[in-house]
Amino acid sequence: MLDGMNLREGDERARTTAEDVARRSYGKLVAFLASRTGNVAAAEDALSEAFTAALTDWPRNGCPSNPEGWLMTVARRKLIDMVRAESRHPVADVELQSLEDVVADAGELPDERLAMMFACAHPAIDAGIRSPLILQVVLGLDAKAIASAFLTSPAAMGKRLVRAKEKIRQAGISFRVPGREELPARLDTVLEAIYAGFTEGWSDADGADLVRRDLIEESLFLARLVVELMPGEAEARGLLALMLYANSRRRARRNEDGDFVPLSMQNPAFWDGSQIAEAEGLLHRAAEMGCVGRFQLEAAIQSAHANRCRKGAANWADVLELYDALFALTGSPVVLINRALAVAELHGAKEALASMQELKADARLAEYQPYWAARAELLARTGEHAEARHAYQVAIGLERDAAVRQFLERRMDAIGD
Numbered sequence: 001m002l003d004g005m006n007l008r009e010g011d012e013r014a015r016t017t018a019e020d021v022a023r024r025s026y027g028k029l030v031a032f033l034a035s036r037t038g039n040v041a042a043a044e045d046a047l048s049e050a051f052t053a054a055l056t057d058w059p060r061n062g063c064p065s066n067p068e069g070w071l072m073t074v075a076r077r078k079l080i081d082m083v084r085a086e087s088r089h090p091v092a093d094v095e096l097q098s099l100e101d102v103v104a105d106a107g108e109l110p111d112e113r114l115a116m117m118f119a120c121a122h123p124a125i126d127a128g129i130r131s132p133l134i135l136q137v138v139l140g141l142d143a144k145a146i147a148s149a150f151l152t153s154p155a156a157m158g159k160r161l162v163r164a165k166e167k168i169r170q171a172g173i174s175f176r177v178p179g180r181e182e183l184p185a186r187l188d189t190v191l192e193a194i195y196a197g198f199t200e201g202w203s204d205a206d207g208a209d210l211v212r213r214d215l216i217e218e219s220l221f222l223a224r225l226v227v228e229l230m231p232g233e234a235e236a237r238g239l240l241a242l243m244l245y246a247n248s249r250r251r252a253r254r255n256e257d258g259d260f261v262p263l264s265m266q267n268p269a270f271w272d273g274s275q276i277a278e279a280e281g282l283l284h285r286a287a288e289m290g291c292v293g294r295f296q297l298e299a300a301i302q303s304a305h306a307n308r309c310r311k312g313a314a315n316w317a318d319v320l321e322l323y324d325a326l327f328a329l330t331g332s333p334v335v336l337i338n339r340a341l342a343v344a345e346l347h348g349a350k351e352a353l354a355s356m357q358e359l360k361a362d363a364r365l366a367e368y369q370p371y372w373a374a375r376a377e378l379l380a381r382t383g384e385h386a387e388a389r390h391a392y393q394v395a396i397g398l399e400r401d402a403a404v405r406q407f408l409e410r411r412m413d414a415i416g417d
Helices: 002-036 041-063 067-085 092-100 113-120 127-137 142-148 153-172 183-202 210-228 232-247 273-288 295-310 316-330 333-347 349-355 357-361 363-367 369-381 385-398 402-413
Strands: none
Touching: 002 041, 002 067, 002 127, 002 210, 002 402, 041 153, 113 127, 113 153, 113 183, 113 210, 127 142, 127 153, 127 183, 142 153, 142 183, 142 316, 183 210, 183 232, 210 232, 232 273, 232 295, 273 295, 273 316, 295 316, 295 333, 316 333, 316 357, 333 349, 349 369, 369 385, 369 402, 385 402
8 A cells, every 4th residue: 555655656756847847948958959960850759758758767766866867868869769760861970979979967958949949940941930830849839829829720830830840850950049140030030939938828827837837937038048149139128028017917917816807907016116127128228229129019018008007197099109000010910909909998999899890800810819808898888788798708718717717707797788
């Protein structure tokens, strides 16, 4: 009986340790392996087999003092076996030598995720798949989560990711931070991927999902790396500012009962003033560079929201002007959704609904929760109660966060007859 209990406890410790390593180090381990072989898919497969081996070995022999090193050693051996099995490949000897030179358990592994991000942003890879590729390889998101972020189907996204990894191998794309002349052309892709990773983590408002919580910290870390690498790039600073503004409000998104609290109802006293101050500094420095871009405009919108809530001064006209500039730059339907809410504050819900009219024909929004939530709120304000209830029901069905679902249910229940 005791042995059975110890075995179960060992299984649980092994699983917990493996999950912790996967959250903290997956992208780092894949980047390190792929940089030696140029084969992202093989690196992922070898690492997956190493994690499987860990769940068999660690309960029996105990978790190693350096689990990342253990996983790297096993994955390296599996990669060597794979390369030897493909010995007819012209680069097999080079790959073997590179792998055999790796001392996987020699302490802290170098972090090559920045090089991996810029490799995934290489111009030889189809532009539409570069950011999703970064999200999977560097941040470890699955195809379903990535597909949701880019308004497409998981099956289609999965196929495109497989093709992109094969393209990296066939084209012999090197895993390095490119020269300064190459950096600007790849920067937008890298920034877009970092922000998509952040927003995926942000969808877990109370930090209960450890994987998504860690995505926020990882995304902030990667954004800081890019700012350090390219201090003269205004958009890099704009992105970091945008994420800091949002992250400063994380603690205020739940009340003491665990209920979701939207921005308009949050207590600014619970916001992180140091993050807001850092964001303001980054945004001002970016503005001085005289090259306005998407992330700077989004950060400016967040700054305006923060100032309104903290000082009580209405500034919806400024917010609407910023959304107009952002839509002119991006043409994004997501911008139109958020713009409509600003229109409602200035000109009323009917005009806001009219501004969203063209979005009804956009099939990508059929499963986009914020569209339905915004539409429901505006319909409720105009007294179109039946349509509002339908929109709320769709939004509730699409929402993953239980607390947000409960918030939307309360809003729906408050609609009169």
